[in-house]
Amino acid sequence: MKIAFTTKGTNWDSEMDPRFGRTEYFVFYDETKKEVTSYDNRDTGNDAHGAGPKTAQKLFELKADVLITGNGPGGNAAAVMNKTGITTYVGAGEMTVKQAYAAFIKGDLKKV
Amino acid sequence: MKIAIASGKGGTGKTTLSTNFAAYLSEFGDVVLCDLDVEEPNSGLFIKGDIVHREKKFKMIPQWNEDTCTLCGNCQKSCNFHAVIQLGPNIMVFPELCHSCYACSELCPTSSLPMVNKKIGQLTHYQKDNLNFIESRLDIGEEQAVPLIAQTNKFVDDNFSDFIIKLFDSPPGTSCPVIEVTKDADFVILVTEPTPFGLHDLKLAVETMKELRKNFGVVVNRYGIGNDDVIAYCEKESIPLLAKIPNSRQIAELYSSGNLIYKEFPEVKQQLENIKNFIMNQIQQPTV
Numbered sequence: 001m002k003i004a005f006t007t008k009g010t011n012w013d014s015e016m017d018p019r020f021g022r023t024e025y026f027v028f029y030d031e032t033k034k035e036v037t038s039y040d041n042r043d044t045g046n047d048a049h050g051a052g053p054k055t056a057q058k059l060f061e062l063k064a065d066v067l068i069t070g071n072g073p074g075g076n077a078a079a080v081m082n083k084t085g086i087t088t089y090v091g092a093g094e095m096t097v098k099q100a101y102a103a104f105i106k107g108d109l110k111k112v
Numbered sequence: 113m114k115i116a117i118a119s120g121k122g123g124t125g126k127t128t129l130s131t132n133f134a135a136y137l138s139e140f141g142d143v144v145l146c147d148l149d150v151e152e153p154n155s156g157l158f159i160k161g162d163i164v165h166r167e168k169k170f171k172m173i174p175q176w177n178e179d180t181c182t183l184c185g186n187c188q189k190s191c192n193f194h195a196v197i198q199l200g201p202n203i204m205v206f207p208e209l210c211h212s213c214y215a216c217s218e219l220c221p222t223s224s225l226p227m228v229n230k231k232i233g234q235l236t237h238y239q240k241d242n243l244n245f246i247e248s249r250l251d252i253g254e255e256q257a258v259p260l261i262a263q264t265n266k267f268v269d270d271n272f273s274d275f276i277i278k279l280f281d282s283p284p285g286t287s288c289p290v291i292e293v294t295k296d297a298d299f300v301i302l303v304t305e306p307t308p309f310g311l312h313d314l315k316l317a318v319e320t321m322k323e324l325r326k327n328f329g330v331v332v333n334r335y336g337i338g339n340d341d342v343i344a345y346c347e348k349e350s351i352p353l354l355a356k357i358p359n360s361r362q363i364a365e366l367y368s369s370g371n372l373i374y375k376e377f378p379e380v381k382q383q384l385e386n387i388k389n390f391i392m393n394q395i396q397q398p399t400v
Contacts, residue, residue: 047194049193049194049209050194050195053209057199080199083202083204084199
């Protein structure tokens with residue numbers, strides 16, 4: 001399973017970014033391969049509108065199965081996420097990626 | 113002559129000035145007042161006229177035809193606003209994000225994104241004696257004020273071309289809707305209050321008007337509160353100070369019960385006359 005985290009950095013100890021559409025980076029953890037990768041999402045800073053749907057579409061292309069974030073996608077992004085089949089968990093905005101993963105495994109995060 | 117009434121800061125008195133000035137001017141002849149603060153129009157609270165005409169307003173958006181689409185992806189690539197998203201075998205359209213540029217529709221090789229109407233709001237024309245009042249109201253949930261403002265401007269151009277005075281009540285701030293309201297104006301009145309907040313946002317509005325190469329002047333509302341920094345700024349920048357409307361509890365009480373104030377306050381009427389004289393001077397000596 002490939003898990004996506006909205007983050008302010010590129011590694012396992014990075015702080016989570018509570019935002020979805022305008023998150024600075026994604027950190028991906030592939031549970032099968034035990035591999036951590038990242039994606040730079042900072043160009044959404046140039047978009048006045050539509051960052052949410054664009055980011056959701058990107059997540060679909062990057063083939064994530066699960067999204068772990070802080071506040072959760074807004075209306076437009078949620079409409080895209082619903083079609084992608086990616087499951088979203090919220091409430092990890094104040095954690096590091098490592099802590100967020102641990103909370104997810106324990107079942108402490110809220111499923112949207 | 114098109115006169116836009118704008119401000120940097122919100123709540124400085126654009127509507128107070130627009131409605132009172134329009135009603136005052138209508139004592140001398142035909143006037144049209146157009147409320148272009150379409151996200152929260154409120155001039156209508158003070159102008160109690162009869163409805164002459166009402167029409168729905170639309171914008172054009174693409175509608176996906178699944179049967180003919182080949183999923184080439186041109187539409188998504190051509191959209192600058194992320195209003196068209198391709199997701200595997202699906203094309204999703206986000207009407208609120210769409211700027212009606214037609215790019216996706218025109219560049220679709222199989223014409224699978226025809227443009228269709230979407231209602232975004234409604235325009236109402238009221239009349240009270242010499243005063244024609246046009247109000248456009250954006251539907252709840254719509255994100256873009258600009259298309260409705262542009263269509264309302266066109267309605268005024270088409271129906272009131274022979275009117276000498278056309279007033280446009282603008283939204284606050286300096287973003288796209290304000291540009292849309294002021295870009296065709298012959299003169300812009302910037303309403304401010306004599307406070308640090310008022311001055312800060314007035315400076316933003318002045319910079320915007322200079323960028324647009326507009327002829328503009330300042331009206332200070334609630335004169336008597338705060339300090340003299342706004343007055344000093346206008347003097348230093350050689351910006352005409354058109355009027356000072358006094359701060360008064362009775363004015364606030366009249367306003368809050370939906371009444372015009374100039375008839376009850378000779379000093380306010382005097383300030384409106386000052387603005388009128390300045391504007392008439394502008395009409396006689398157009399500065400190009």
